Amino acid sequence: RSAVEITTEALERIEALEPSLHSFLYITADQALETAKKVDAKIAAKQEIGLLEGIPIAIKDNMCTQGIPTTCGSKILENFVPPYESTVTQKLKELGTIALGKTNLDEFAMGSSTETSGYQVTANPWDLSRVPGGSSGGSAAAVAAEEAVVALGSDTGGSIRQPASYCGVVGLKPTYGLVSRFGLVAYASSLDQIGPFARTVEDAAIFLGAIAGYDPKDSTSLNIEIPDYTKFLKPKLSKLKIGIIKETFGEGLDPVVGEAVHQAVEQLKKLGAKIKEISCPRFRYGLPAYYIIAPSEASANLARYDAVKYGIRKDADTLMSMYTGTRASGFGTEVKRRIMLGTYALSAGYYDAYYLKAQKVRTLIKQDFDQAFEEVDVLVCPTAPTTAFKAGEKTDDPLSMYLSDLMTIPVNLGGLPGMSIPCGFDSLGLPIGMQLISNVLREDLLFQVAFAYE
Ligand code: GLN
Numbered sequence: 001r002s003a004v005e006i007t008t009e010a011l012e013r014i015e016a017l018e019p020s021l022h023s024f025l026y027i028t029a030d031q032a033l034e035t036a037k038k039v040d041a042k043i044a045a046k047q048e049i050g051l052l053e054g055i056p057i058a059i060k061d062n063m064c065t066q067g068i069p070t071t072c073g074s075k076i077l078e079n080f081v082p083p084y085e086s087t088v089t090q091k092l093k094e095l096g097t098i099a100l101g102k103t104n105l106d107e108f109a110m111g112s113s114t115e116t117s118g119y120q121v122t123a124n125p126w127d128l129s130r131v132p133g134g135s136s137g138g139s140a141a142a143v144a145a146e147e148a149v150v151a152l153g154s155d156t157g158g159s160i161r162q163p164a165s166y167c168g169v170v171g172l173k174p175t176y177g178l179v180s181r182f183g184l185v186a187y188a189s190s191l192d193q194i195g196p197f198a199r200t201v202e203d204a205a206i207f208l209g210a211i212a213g214y215d216p217k218d219s220t221s222l223n224i225e226i227p228d229y230t231k232f233l234k235p236k237l238s239k240l241k242i243g244i245i246k247e248t249f250g251e252g253l254d255p256v257v258g259e260a261v262h263q264a265v266e267q268l269k270k271l272g273a274k275i276k277e278i279s280c281p282r283f284r285y286g287l288p289a290y291y292i293i294a295p296s297e298a299s300a301n302l303a304r305y306d307a308v309k310y311g312i313r314k315d316a317d318t319l320m321s322m323y324t325g326t327r328a329s330g331f332g333t334e335v336k337r338r339i340m341l342g343t344y345a346l347s348a349g350y351y352d353a354y355y356l357k358a359q360k361v362r363t364l365i366k367q368d369f370d371q372a373f374e375e376v377d378v379l380v381c382p383t384a385p386t387t388a389f390k391a392g393e394k395t396d397d398p399l400s401m402y403l404s405d406l407m408t409i410p411v412n413l414g415g416l417p418g419m420s421i422p423c424g425f426d427s428l429g430l431p432i433g434m435q436l437i438s439n440v441l442r443e444d445l446l447f448q449v450a451f452a453y454e
Contacts, residue, residue, distance in 0.1 A: 003039035003054035007032050007098050010056040014100065014147045020128055022120040023141040025061050026069050027101035032056070035098045052210055053096030058148035060139045061102035062109055063194070064183040065089055072185045073105045073117040073135075076330025077311045086183020087218065088152060088194050088211045095210055100148055103138030107332045108302065109159055109187045111135050112404045115395055116334040123391070124166060126430055130388040133163030133404075136197070140167040143197045150207045151197040156187050157290050158384075158408025160195045161420035165383035165433020168422045170204045170450065171197050173408075175440045176415035177222040179208075180215030188297035189220075191290075191412040201421065201450040205229035208443065224441065232444040233451040237271040240449065243278030243376035248407050254386045260424035260432040261382050264453065268380070271452045276376055280368040285361045286410035291402060292345045292358035293413075298335075299342025305330065337398065366414045373439040378449050381407050383420040383433035411437055419446045421454065 011029050018024060039054040059065065062072045064082035071077045089099070106116040114122045114137025122137045124130040125145040132141040136153030140163035143151045153160040155173035164171025172195045179194045186192060196207040209230070214223040244265055249258050269275050307313040307326035314325035331339070345354040372379055384404050394401040411418035416437055423434040438445040 002043070003036035003098065004033065006054060007036040007056055010100055010147065017145055017147060020123060021125060021141055021145055022122045023103055023138040023145070023147060024058070024101045025071060025073070025104050025119055025138070028068060028099055032098045032100050035096070039096055050095055051206060052092070055097050055150065056100050056148050057092060057097045058100055058103050058139055058142040058151035059089055060105055060136050060151070060153050062105060062154055062185040063089055063152060064185070065099070065102065068102065070102065070185070071119070072109070073107045073119060074330065074332070074335070075118040075312065076305050076326070080311050082183070084183065087180035087215045089183070091211055103136070103142055103151060105138055106135035107335050108185070108298070109135040109154055109156060110298070110334050110338055112158070112162060112401050113389070113391070113394065114138060115391065116332055118332050121391060124388045126168065127388065127428070129390055130430070131166065131391050133166035133384070133388060135159040137163050139197050140164055140169060140171065143167070143169050143199060149199070150203055152194060152211070153197050154184055154192055154194050155412065156191045157294060157412050158405040160197065161408045161418055161433070161435060162384050162404060164197060164420040166388040166431065168431030169197055169199055170201055170419065170421050171195065172204050172208060172419045172443070172446070173411065173417060174208060174212065174443060175222070175417045177220050178212050178441070178443070180213070180218040180221050182215055182217040186301040188294040189301065190297060191294060193412070201447060201454050202230060202233055205233060205447050227444065229443060229447050232447045234448060235452055237268060237273040237449060237452045240273045240378065240445070241276060241376040242268055242273045242449065243276050243372055243379045245283065245379055245381040246277050246279050247281065247283050248381035252385050252403065252406070253382060254426070256426045257382045257384075257386060257432050261380065261434050264423040264434050265380060268449065268453060273449070278372045278376060278379060280372060280410070282361070282364045282368050283410050284406070286365050286413055287402065287406050289358040289361040289365070290405070290409045290413060291341070292354050293362065295338040295342035296345050296355055297342070299339045299346065302335070302339055334398070362413045365410050369410070369414045369416060377438065377442070378445050379437040381435050381437070383407060383435040387426045387428070387430035387432055407435060416440055417443050417446060419450055421450045
């Protein structure tokens with residue numbers, strides 16, 4: 001089929017599904033067809049076509065796209081049209097992918113259900129009354145519902161892996177620094193990382209290879225050689241040691257999820273892996289540490305929305321009331337909560353008790369991981385404690401919402417790569433995700449295990 005046909009089909013599918021799914025905030029149909037025509041012209045002229053050329057993709061709406069609205073799911077950026085392109089989307093453009101549009105997210109990527117978006121609530125394609133997870137819920141739903149082949153997400157505490165798990169797709173948070181964040185609207189800069197959603201492990205490997213790599217415009221970008229990740233996709237797992245994180249199978253875990261992950265581990269054993277139980281005793285302190293560190297960084301990052309440089313402005317008599325009026329009406333409840341938490345944790349007198357303590361906990365968690373990786377190559381645990389919950393179920397209870405990131409957060413605190421892959425269904429037919437974790441820059445091992453299992 002021609003690129004125009006593939007793109008037209010994708011756009012028709014989006015048109016048919018969006019009234020119930022709401023995964024896109026903005027659809028770039030004209031630009032997509034324009035790009036598709038160029039790809040077809042190359043094919044007609046018998047020019048060589050790259051692997052990703054003509055592939056329809058979706059982009060989480062916290063990545064800047066030149067000339068195309070980028071709202072971050074926030075009313076404060078309702079009118080923001082970036083004058084520049086993020087590095088990841090630039091790379092994908094140059095590779096000839098076809099961007100279909102920008103996907104919905106929790107406001108500024110703060111949330112676990114995509115319900116804090118200032119615009120719309122995205123549904124889970126497996127059960128429209130349930131959430132797709134978050135914050136990259138729009139991207140996860142778009143890939144699961146086959147609106148796009150692959151999608152970009154960002155993950156600060158689980159925002160790629162948890163929605164991947166809820167929507168039954170593959171989601172990868174790469175090593176901190178592997179993918180450039182230039183043009184990604186910052187949430188918590190020491191944790192944010194961009195990564196792929198895909199329906200197969202192979203697609204995820206190809207897509208990561210396309211977006212990874214050194215970028216002088218991102219000071220945290222790692223200057224390393226990027227391997228061809230597809231060469232790690234092999235059917236067997238001989239000599240690989242896999243550790244099951246003991247502490248993740250305790251209280252709060254839906255037994256059906258635990259059972260599915262245990263069965264998946266049995267499968268990994270049959271494929272030749274050596275299985276070992278591993279203890280990460282400080283893993284569970286990740287959640288409280290994260291909810292100090294992430295809001296602290298967010299409170300600083302969000303100071304830029306001052307009604308002058310970006311987004312909407314509520315005019316007022318004084319400068320101060322212009323700031324406060326704009327921020328009061330532009331930010332949603334969850335974002336305000338995070339700003340309050342962050343400014344409190346950083347304020348004089350509380351800094352040592354909260355922020356500094358949380359940073360120490362972060363170091364201890366990294367030590368747990370370092371010890372674990374002296375014994376095994378890859379760690380395994382559930383991605384989330386439950387399957388997708390009902391829309392509205394947790395919106396009034398932030399703490400129970402935060403708990404859905406219990407198992408993904410330590411990975412961000414350690415700067416490690418983590419992948420969620422589908423590993424079964426619960427009794428309602430909702431997908432369950434298994435999380436694979438490796439040491440820094442060992443994405444090769446994640447792809448190896450995930451591919452063999454798939
Ligand atoms: N749910 C977590 C939060 O609200 C993680 C979000 C993310 O990874 N962007 O902060």
